[in-house]
Amino acid sequence: MSDMNVQQVLAQMRVMEAQAKSQIGPDALSINEVQGAQKTDFSEVLANSINSVNDTVMKSGDMAKAFEKGDSGITMAELMINMEKASVSFQAMTSVRNKLLTAYQEIMNMPV
Structure with a gap:
């Protein structure tokens, strides 16, 4: 693998790290501090992450x-x-998912 691919x-x-921090950071820090902030539902975050994983797998x-068909624009490394x-x-x-199910x-199982 060349330096160019490693750098890419x-x-x-x-x-991706910056995107993850921007999605999680502001909402998590400002829930109690800012009253007018738009709240993100857990279900929305979960659905977005599942859709992101699905898009990655489909891509x-x-x-x-495309590689199997002989597309010359795709290298084995990519x-x-x-x-x-x-x-x-x-x-x-x-x-x-497993951690959520365990929780x-x-x-x-907690007594009421």
Whole structure:
């Protein structure tokens, strides 16, 4: 893998980090401090993250199909990076789902 691809991946990771911080940071910090701030529902955040993971997986699948058909604009390195991104994001989503289910089960088992 060349330096150019590594730099592109690092730049993409920094952009994704900034996006994640901008989605979570202001709402989480200002709920009690600012009364006029627009609140984000948990369901919206969850749905947006699931849709994001779905888009990543679909993009990876489309890229794999294009590579199999012989599209010269897609390199093996780009394909593998996109496939790993899809895999990691899906694993993270699955982990979050499992933690949410565990928390729900613990709450449901609490005595009233």
